Every structure is written in C-alpha cells, then in structure tokens.
Amino acid sequence: MIAIIDYVAGNVKSVQNAVEKLGFETMITSDFEEIKNAEKVIFPGVGEASTAMKYLKKLRLDELIPTLKQPFLGICLGQQLLCNFSEEGHTKCLGIFDLNVKEFPATDIVPHMGWNNLQKMSGDLFDGISAEDNLYFVHSYYCEIGENTTSECEYILPFSATLQKENFYGTQFHPEKSGAVGAKILENFLNI
Secondary structure: OOEEOOOOOOOHHHHHHHHOOOOOOOOEEEEEEHHHOOOOEOOOOOOHHHHHHHHHHOOOHHHHHHHOOOOOEOOOHHHHOOOEEOOOOOOOOOOOOOOOOEOOOOOOOOOEEEEEOOOOOOOHHHHOOOHHHEEEEEEEEEEEOOOOOOEEEEEEEEEEEEEEHHHEEEOOOOOHHHHHHHHHHHHHHHHH
C-alpha cells in the first residue's frame, strides 16, 4: 500500500489518481501508524511552509517522517519541507536534506510556472528520462543546490529540481501534472 500523506496541503487527489493509474493501491492518510507501516510514502504539497509544518507537528508527523525507512517521495512543498529551513514563513523544516529553501529574487516573473527541463540528472528516478523531456513546475521558493542534488533546473538561477538521500527522494516539479514523463518518474519511484 502506498500512503499519501494528507496534511491540509492541496493536490493530494491528483497524486492519488496518478499513482492508481500506474496500478498501485493507495490510501490518503495522516494516521501515524498507517504511514509508519506503508510500503512507500508520498508527501505531496501545494501550500505554505509554516502552515504545513504546524499541521505536521500537531499530528507528530514531524517526529515520524525522519525515522521512516521505506522509499519516501516529497513533491514540491513536500520536497522543500524535507530541507532544514524555508524562507517562506521563516520555517524550521524536517532537516533530512542539509539545504535551505529560498525565495526567488524578483528579477523575473515569480512564481516559476510552466514547463522546464532538467540538467545533471543522476539516480533511480531518471530511468528512461532525457534532458529534452519537460516537467511541470509551479513554485516561488526553491531548494539550494548541494550534495543531495540529483538534478538541476534553471529559472532565474540554478536550483535543485530533485534531491535524494538514502530512502528520501524529492521533486520540485509535479510529476502528477507532467504527463507521460511525470508518470514515468512516479513509476520509477514506485518500483524502487
């Protein structure tokens, strides 16, 4: 069973639909034990960092998530909350990735919204994916580049499009909104 964490951040249903279309059973849950015992966990996100972290703390999921051993995927805000700190709401996050989340400088249109491709790809998520493939982004904050960066994207400046450390994976883009390319990346994660 694939647990999709429900933490009052949007986009949970579209992630569920994308995963089930690939033939996997899912449950949308914020239950501590269900998440702990799931085969894999997906942490979607459309929302605001400080509000999301308050909700995770209320449910003690901020204590649980860093201890999980199964494959875990954070999407968009879900990836950002796996970092140390976000400038959005001056928020202390989960600290799995030793990176900070920063606001894009207002030197171009923010948010970064639309299709973009990835560079410097490495790791399990990219089997069958090429640098010409485009993925869908919508975000005003970005993860810095660091030792856990497994691909980069450029909008105003280069940033981490994906991250990975041990069983934790993150995508800044929305695979569930990225057509066949996004479905392939989700499938690669679900087959880890």
